[in-house]
Amino acid sequence: MIGKNMGRRLYDHPTDMEPLVPADRDGKLAQLGLEVIRRADRLRGALHPITRRGVVELVRSMNSYYSNLIEGHRTRPVDIDAALRQEFTGDAKQRGLQQLHWAHVETQRWMESAVAGLKAEEICTAEFLCGVHREFYQRLPEKLRQVEDARGRWHAVAAGELRTAPVTVGVHVAPAHEQLGKFLRRFADFYGPLVQPTPQGLVAAAAAHHRLAWIHPFLDGNGRVTRLFTQAWLQRAEAAADGLWTLARGFARRQQDYKSSLACADERRLNDFDGRGYLSERRLGEFCEFTLRTALDQLDFMRELLDLDGMQRRILSYAERRTAAAELPGGAALVLREVFLRGEIPRGEAARVIGVSPRTAQTVTRTLLREGLVLSNSAKGPLRLGFPASAAASYFPNLFPAGAE
Numbered sequence: 001m002i003g004k005n006m007g008r009r010l011y012d013h014p015t016d017m018e019p020l021v022p023a024d025r026d027g028k029l030a031q032l033g034l035e036v037i038r039r040a041d042r043l044r045g046a047l048h049p050i051t052r053r054g055v056v057e058l059v060r061s062m063n064s065y066y067s068n069l070i071e072g073h074r075t076r077p078v079d080i081d082a083a084l085r086q087e088f089t090g091d092a093k094q095r096g097l098q099q100l101h102w103a104h105v106e107t108q109r110w111m112e113s114a115v116a117g118l119k120a121e122e123i124c125t126a127e128f129l130c131g132v133h134r135e136f137y138q139r140l141p142e143k144l145r146q147v148e149d150a151r152g153r154w155h156a157v158a159a160g161e162l163r164t165a166p167v168t169v170g171v172h173v174a175p176a177h178e179q180l181g182k183f184l185r186r187f188a189d190f191y192g193p194l195v196q197p198t199p200q201g202l203v204a205a206a207a208a209h210h211r212l213a214w215i216h217p218f219l220d221g222n223g224r225v226t227r228l229f230t231q232a233w234l235q236r237a238e239a240a241a242d243g244l245w246t247l248a249r250g251f252a253r254r255q256q257d258y259k260s261s262l263a264c265a266d267e268r269r270l271n272d273f274d275g276r277g278y279l280s281e282r283r284l285g286e287f288c289e290f291t292l293r294t295a296l297d298q299l300d301f302m303r304e305l306l307d308l309d310g311m312q313r314r315i316l317s318y319a320e321r322r323t324a325a326a327e328l329p330g331g332a333a334l335v336l337r338e339v340f341l342r343g344e345i346p347r348g349e350a351a352r353v354i355g356v357s358p359r360t361a362q363t364v365t366r367t368l369l370r371e372g373l374v375l376s377n378s379a380k381g382p383l384r385l386g387f388p389a390s391a392a393a394s395y396f397p398n399l400f401p402a403g404a405e
Helices: 028-044 049-071 077-084 092-116 120-124 126-137 177-194 199-215 222-237 249-252 254-262 281-305 308-324 332-342 348-352 360-371 390-393
Strands: 147-148 152-155 383-385
Touching: 028 177, 028 199, 028 281, 028 360, 049 077, 049 092, 049 249, 077 092, 077 390, 092 383, 120 152, 120 222, 126 222, 126 249, 126 254, 152 390, 177 199, 177 308, 177 383, 199 222, 222 249, 222 332, 249 254, 249 281, 254 281, 254 348, 308 332, 308 390, 332 360, 332 383, 348 360, 360 383
Parallel strands: none
Antiparallel strands: 147 152
16 A cells, blocks of 8 residues: 555664564574475486476476465466467456566566676665566566555556655555665665575575565565565575475465465564564564475475476376377377486487387477477477476476466
C-alpha cells in the first residue's frame, strides 16, 4: 500500500531493524546451515555436466514460476516455454504473465553472471539490489511497470530506483523513504562480510532475506528482488549446487507459512527476554529456522529427483509410452537414454545406438530435435538432452504443481 501509514510509526533509523541475526545460543541454526552446505555439495555432483546445464536452465525457469506464483501470477509451463522462445500469445492477460516470466528468467541469468564477477560482499550493496530491480523492470512493457495505491491511483515503477513514498505491507510500515540510503548502507555493512560458505553465513542469508523484505526499498517488485538476492547469496556461499535447486519452490509450496513467518519477524521485541534490539529476536530466529528447513526440504527433493537410476527409468518410460502411441519413432528411447547418460553423443552414433541404418537413425534424430527432446548447436553437431514442457512433468514429477501443465 502506497502513500498511507495508517497512523503507525515510520522507522527512520537503521537501529530500528536490529537485531540483524538471531543469537542462536544452542547452535541449532548453525547446525541447519551446515547441513544445507553438505547437502548442496552432494547435489552438485548429480548428473553429467552437460546434462546438468540443461537441468539448470529448467530450474531457473522453475524459480521464476514459483517466485511469480508467490506474487499471485500463475503461468503454465507450456506458455513459459513459448515465452522463452519469444513467442507471446495474443491474449493480453496471458501475454503479461509470459512477459513477467521471461523478464524474471533473463534477470536471473544476468544476475548469475554478474555475481560471478563481484566480491561476495558486493551483493549486499544498494547498487547490486537496484541493478537486479532495474534488469527486471526494464524488460517489462509499460503497463506492467505500474502499481496501484490505496486510493486506486496508479504509479509508475522506476526501474532500479528506490521508492520515494511511504508504504505499508500488511500491518508493517516500511522505513521512511527519505532514510532508505542509511538503512541499505547498514544492511550492506553488516551482511556483506557474512556472505561466506559457512553455517553462520547461511543463517545470515536467511536473516538478510527478511530484513531486506522489511526495508522494502522499491515501490514494487520487492518480493522478487529479495528472493533473487537470496539466490545470489547462495551462489556466492557455494550452496546453490550450481543452480540445481531453488528456495522459491519451497516458499511457494508453503506460501501461507512463508508469508506468516515473514510477517511475524516484523514484530517488535516481545518482552525483556527477547534480545536487545527493537525487533523480535525470537521471531527472526523462527524465520531463519523456517527458511533453512525449507532449503533442506528442497535439496532433498532435487537429489531424489535427479537420482541417476530414477531419471533413466522416467526418460525411458516417457519415450516408450509415446512410441507405443506412434508419437515417436522406434529407437527414440535408446537415443534419449544414451544422451542422458553420456551428456551428449555424436549425431552419427545414433544409428549404432539404435541398431539401424544411418538413414533410419536420421528420421529418429530429426523427430527428437523437432520435439525439443534433444538439442544441438548446429546441423551436424552432437546431440544433448532437452527438457521441453511436454516432457518436464514425466521427467521431473512434482517439479511443478499438479494441473500446472
